[in-house]
Structure formats: structure tokens, C-alpha cells
Amino acid sequence: MRTMINWIIRLAGGLIVSTLLWIAFIYYQLENYAEPDQVYLMGTPFAYGFVFLFLCGVVFFVIAFFRMRQHPQKLRRTFLVFASLYLVASPLVILAFDNYLLVTPKGIAYNTLFSLDDAKVKRWRDIDQVVLDYDYERLPFNDDRHLRLKYMVYFKDNTMIDLNGYNSPLYKQTEFEALHRTILNNKIRVKTMRPLPPDVTPDSFIYKMYHAK
Structure with missing residues (x-):
């Protein structure tokens, strides 16, 4: 019983420390890439998820080092495993820190x-057009297909970004709607690649995006 309690305490303590370090990571990202009058800055789900797992691994390895300090052979083997994983994962942490969407009154980045370079804010007038499209997807454990919005922003320098990819930094419907309103307010051309299927209802997110004025 005491062993179980000690294990739970170590687990809870490790998760708390990892969460605090993760919050510090997010705060430092916000501070590092902040722009004057910034509207929105957020990293992506993969980046945040990977960093949290990485920090959990580091914290629990450190705890393991303290527990094994009286056993040099175990400590050495554990440290070698930790060093190998750290060398592989740490470059991804750096890339995750640099994976974000920034929206300002002037433009978007x-x-x-x-991407290894810091993204430069591109002004709204640098956007050539926004193209809306969709993909069919099957839900896990379900035979039904549903539509996934593709929100492709084309710039005048012939670059393009899809803001609703699987690693999209926009998490909520309201965030997409706010960005889309800004696009429309800046008189940026919006086109649809193809019409929606007839069974798409007017109260659905993708219908509202297609018909926003």
C-alpha cells in the first residue's frame, strides 16, 4: 500500500512539474513572438502535445536518476537511454517552439x-485570394463520412498555407470565423473550389464559412 502511495505521489509531482514547465514554454513563445497590437498567437496541437510529452519524459528521468543514485550500473544505463532520446527529441522541441500562427491588425504570419526561419508578417494586401474547399473523411469507428474544411490562403509571392490542416493552430469555430471576417473586411477575394453537397445543412460550420458575407 505504501509503495502504491509513493508511486502516486511521484506521478502527481512529476505531472505538476511538467505542466508548470509546459506553461512556461507557452508563455515564453508568446513573449518571444509578440508583435505590437497582436490579436492572436498560438502554437499547433502537435507542437504543444509533443513538448508536453518531452517535458514529462525529462522530469521522470530526473526522478529516476535520484532514485538510482545508489546503483551506478542502473544509473548509467538509464542515463544512456535518456541521452539518446534527448538527442533525437530536442531538435523537434526547437521546431515546435517555432511552429505558430500570428495574427495582427497589419497581417498574418x-x-x-x-520551417527554420522566423515567419515574417505578411500584410493583408499581400494575400491574393482565399480558396475554400473540403475533403471527405471517415470518422474513427464509424462508417459515416464527414466534410473537413480546407482553408487555403494564397499570397501574391506564390506561397500558400492551409490553415485547417491536421496540425492547424486554429482550434475553434469562433477562431476561424473571426479570421474569415477579417479576410472579408479587408476586401480579399474568397472563392470556393466546388459547391457543397446538397445534404450539408445551413447550421453546419462549413456551410457558414462557404456563405459568409
Whole structure:
């Protein structure tokens, strides 16, 4: 019983420390990439999830080092495993720190996961057009297909970003709607690649995005 309690205490303590470090990571990202009058800055789900798992691993390895300090052979083997994982994972943490979407009154910047340079804010007038499209997807454990919005922003320098990819930094419907309103308010051309299927209802998110004025 005492062993179980000690294990739970160590687990809870490790998760608390990891969460605090993760919050510090997010705060430092916000501070590092902040722009004057910034509207929105957020990293992506993969980046935040990976960093949290990485921090959990580091914290629990450190706890393990303290527990094994009286056993040099175990400590050495554990440290070698930790060093190998750290060398592989730490570059991804750096890339995750640089993976974000920034929206300001002047424009937008999206730094993708494998981009090594800081993204420069592109002004709204630098956007050539926004193209809306969709993909069919099957839900897990379900045979039904549903539509996934593709929100592709084309810039005048011939670059393009899809703001609703699987690693999208926009998490909520309200965030997409707010960005889309800004696009429309700046008189940026919005086109639809193809019409929606007839069974799409007017109260659905993708219908509202397609028909926003």
C-alpha cells in the first residue's frame, strides 16, 4: 500500500512539474513572438502535445536518476537511454517552439513545423485570394463520412498555407470565423473550389464559412 502511495505521489509531482514547465514554454513563445497590437498567437496541437510529452519524459528521468543514485550500473544505463532520446527529441522541441500562427491588425504570419526561419508578417494586401474547399473523411469507428474544411490562403509571392490542416493552430469555430471576417473586411477575394453537397445543412460550420458575407 505504501509503495502504491509513493508511486502516486511521484506521478502527481512529476505531472505538476511538467505542466508548470509546459506553461512556461507557452508563455515564453508568446513573449518571444509578440508583435505590437497582436490579436492572436498560438502554437499547433502537435507542437504543444509533443513538448508536453518531452517535458514529462525529462522530469521522470530526473526522478529516476535520484532514485538510482545508489546503483551506478542502473544509473548509467538509464542515463544512456535518456541521452539518446534527448538527442533525437530536442531538435523537434526547437521546431515546435517555432511552429505558430500570428495574427495582427497589419497581417498574418504562419510558421510551419519544419520551417527554420522566423515567419515574417505578411500584410493583408499581400494575400491574393482565399480558396475554400473540403475533403471527405471517415470518422474513427464509424462508417459515416464527414466534410473537413480546407482553408487555403494564397499570397501574391506564390506561397500558400492551409490553415485547417491536421496540425492547424486554429482550434475553434469562433477562431476561424473571426479570421474569415477579417479576410472579408479587408476586401480579399474568397472563392470556393466546388459547391457543397446538397445534404450539408445551413447550421453546419462549413456551410457558414462557404456563405459568409
